[in-house]
Amino acid sequence: MLPKVSICMPTYNQEKYIAEAVDSVLMQQTDFDYELIIMEDYSTDRTREIVLEYKHKYPEKIVLLLNEENTGAESLIGFVNVFNYCRGQYLAFLDGDDYWTSPHKLQRQVDFLDGHEDFAICFHATELFCQEDDSFQPVINPPSPFRREKMTIEDLLERNFISTSAYMCRRSALGELPPWYLYLYIGDWPLFLLCAQHGYIGYIDEVMSRYRQHPAGIWSSNTNRGKLEGVIEMYQLINSHFSYRYSRIINNQLKKMYFKLMKEFLLENDLVNAKKCYHQCLKRWKYKEGLKNTRLLSRLGFRVCFPGLYKIFKASGSVKDGCN
Known part of the structure; x- marks a missing residue:
């Protein structure tokens, strides 16, 4: 009999945490069968040894994929390999x-999901656990505007309010992942969007998972600039994939991302790339943005387009840089 749910779990050098993750799956009380598919990405610590022990104890529940080389933390190739092994009607991560x-x-x-056939996704609230000081913070995902029972892809395009550990979707809603997905820095958000085009997004207002924040985490360890560049790349590819049906929403978000990225480049004194971001932002700027934001954009534009004059005016105290 095929499992009702397939759980995808990629892991690499997580010997401190992997047992807790696996145990939290094995403790599930269900009236259906489920499988846990672990992709071990050639760790250099004891992660592989630990998951092999679990496989030995629970051979009927765990499918273990052991990579013979490391596919890289930024690569989604390993995840796609896990995805291809899933047999369940529903997928969890x-x-x-x-x-x-x-x-x-x-x-x-x-x-x-069984009771709502027009929904493609179901998710719940997630709590943040800060590993460095063993502290819990208030519910971080989703923020209050997105704690609604029914949402759409338009909502998800504005912000990723779904934590990976909270996500469940219909396997049929994903189909075959597009080739460009393999080369993204961000894996979860575009996956959610690809699924959300086929149905509504449902929310359960209960904390049922924890996101562990620690310095070795892929997202946590990246720079602000790297995160912004990753989001911009995702928006551009998603916009093309959806044949520009959601350009209004996406361009509005791209404007914000380019604005933030321009400030990051200015903090690095990289005027060439800051100017490129300024022009990308300006293309999407609307007259309704408000006087305060328009003044800030103009001030930053003056700095990147006329750096010599900007230095003279700043030395005289006539302008502020607007980056802080």
Whole structure:
């Protein structure tokens, strides 16, 4: 019999956390079968040894994929390999350094999707756990404007309010992933968007997972500039993939991303790339942006387009840089 749910778990050098992640899956209380597919990406610590022990204990529950070389933290090739092994009607995801907190998580989400055929995604609230000081913070995802029972792809294009550990989707809603997906820096958000084009997004207002924030995390360890560049790349590819049906929303978000990226380049004193971002932002600027934001853009534009004059005026105290 095929499992009802397939859980995808990529892991690399997570010997401190992987057991807690796997245990949080194995504690699930369900009236259906599920499988846990672990992709171990040729770790240099004890991660592989640990997942092999779990496979030995739970051979009927765990599918173990052992890479013979490291595919790289920034590569999505390994994830796609896991995805291709999934046999379940529904897919859930859990990174090897996060964990679920409710033994009823899978059952709750399956019950929701079984009862709402026009929904492609179901997710729940997630709590942030800061590993460095062992502290918990208030619910971080989703923020209050997105705690609604029913949402659409338009909502998700504005912001990624779904944590990977909270996500469940219909396997049929994803189909075959497009080739460009393999080369993205961000993996979860575009995956959610590809699925959300086929149905509504449902929300369960209960914390059932924790996102672990630590210095070695892929997203946490990246620079602000790297994060912004990754989001911009994703928006551009998604816009093309959807044949520009959502250009109004995406261009509005790109404007914000380019504005933030321009400020990052200015902090690095990289005027060439700051100017490129300024022009990208200016192309998407609307008269309704408000006087304060328009003045700030004009001031930053003056700095990147006329650096010599800007230095003279700044030395005289006539302008502020607007980057802080």
